[in-house]
Amino acid sequence: MVLAALTGAAMADDAGTLFGKNCAACHGKDGSGNTPAGKKLNVKDFTDPKVQAEMKDEEMIKAIKEGIKDGGKTKMKPFGEKLSDEDVKALVAYVRSFKK
Ligand code: HEC
Numbered sequence: 001m002v003l004a005a006l007t008g009a010a011m012a013d014d015a016g017t018l019f020g021k022n023c024a025a026c027h028g029k030d031g032s033g034n035t036p037a038g039k040k041l042n043v044k045d046f047t048d049p050k051v052q053a054e055m056k057d058e059e060m061i062k063a064i065k066e067g068i069k070d071g072g073k074t075k076m077k078p079f080g081e082k083l084s085d086e087d088v089k090a091l092v093a094y095v096r097s098f099k100k
Contacts, residue, residue: 015094018087031098041075046098060092
């Protein structure tokens with residue numbers, strides 16, 4: 001995390017850096033969701049080909065931009081204000097790259 005913070009400014013557009021800064025706390029650096037927060041929220045394992053097959057690009061973009069709510073509770077906050085469309089697309093491609 002310290003490393004991501006230090007390199008963040010120089011590599012602002014790098015999807016891996018964006019993921020490490022904004023997403024890895026829940027989804028894990030390797031996308032497996034094997035983190036305390038990820039386990040609590042029951043996130044999907046992005047390394048699983050079945051999970052990848054079930055996710056559509058449009059759904060992923062929507063999830064990242066608008067977040068995910070369960071009833072009235074926010075499970076994943078929206079990143080649409082913070083990230084540009086290019087960033088969101090780069091993150092979708094990055095999430096795809098976790099597939100084993
Ligand atoms: C606070 C924890 C948290 C953070 C931070 C977070 N997510 Fe999520 N994410 C979740 C949860 C919870 C779900 C929903 C899991 C479920 O119910 O299937 C989810 C679902 C998703 C999905 C799946 C959508 C689908 O169609 O099923 C994608 C893609 C995703 N997140 C990408 C990201 C990206 C990229 C970031 C960083 C910009 C991020 N997440 C940050 C918790 C988080």
